[in-house]
Amino acid sequence: MGKKNEVGGFRQMNIMMARNFNLMFNNKIKMGMIVIFPVAIGFLLSYVMKKNTFECFENTSSAFFSITSAAVYIGMFNSLTEICKERSVVKREYMTNMKIPSYIMSIMLVQGIVCLFQSAIMTAICYKCLKFPASDLLFKGHSFVKYYITMFLIMYAADAMGVLISSIVKTNELANLIAPIIIIVQLVLSGVLFELKGAAEKVSYLTISHWGMSAFGRLSGINDKVPRAVFEDTKGMLTADMLPDISKKCYEATASGLVSVWLILLGFVVVFAILSMLFLRRIEKDAR
Secondary structure (H helix, E strand, C coil): CCCCCCCHHHHHHHHHHHHHHHHHCCCCCHHHHHHHHHHHHHHHHHHCCCHHHHHHHHHHHHHHHHHHHHHHHHHHHHHCCCCCHHHHHHHHHHHCCCHHHHHHHHHHHHHHHHHHHHHHHHHHHHHHHHCCCCCCCCCCCHHHHHHHHHHHHHHHHHHHHHHHHHHCCCCCHHHHHHHHHHHHHHHCCCCCCCCCCCCHHHHHCCCHHHHHHHHHHHHHHHHHHHHHHHHHCCCCCCCCCCCCCCCCCHHHHCHHHHHEEEEEEEEHHHHHHHHHHHHHHHHHHCCC
């Protein structure tokens, strides 16, 4: 008997990408959420924030914390149930020669395109309505492009984290139960709500929110902003040198620092994708 023909990994990936796009476009609710989420959150953030949002350190920090949190939320919930919702199908196809790396890469590429679209919408709304601070890091002008890259990398890293969660858990219910815990961890360890020291500070380096805030802080030149007390001092009795230094090293406005943060966020995507492949290989042991 001749050897059974096998579909190569690259072709498998293309076939599954086409299938994923087809399923997504045919799901009107899913498509609606993809469009509505970034639009609604973008306008909501723009509505609740003050016109002088970026005039002082604390307001700038709060604004980008909200934007970073929103990007993490949107990204993670894009893919949170992407695998576990069809786990039985994945198991059956895996047992008939489906390649796990091809499957994960097909999801990652489709989700990457979704994140490109969503981050463009959210960046455009927030950039226009809130008037983000101009940035000449890396190259002069084109601040929108740099904010867009940052928004996309945060969202895509969170999306990849959602894929990882979906590859580990077996049900949508469990994925949705875990998600709020992950979000809370991201918020607490961002370094904005609380001052982190010791072990907590080191653990924060493993969170997307920390590096997202670092990128936005560098772009906006947040360390050059005056403290809120000085900004709100209408009598002019306070100056910045009268108050404790609130600048942070992770916000230093350097081109090398910004590129490093971008690469770290991209590293999250790669690591989460690889871990997803490793965890999903256990699917053959599923009882169902």
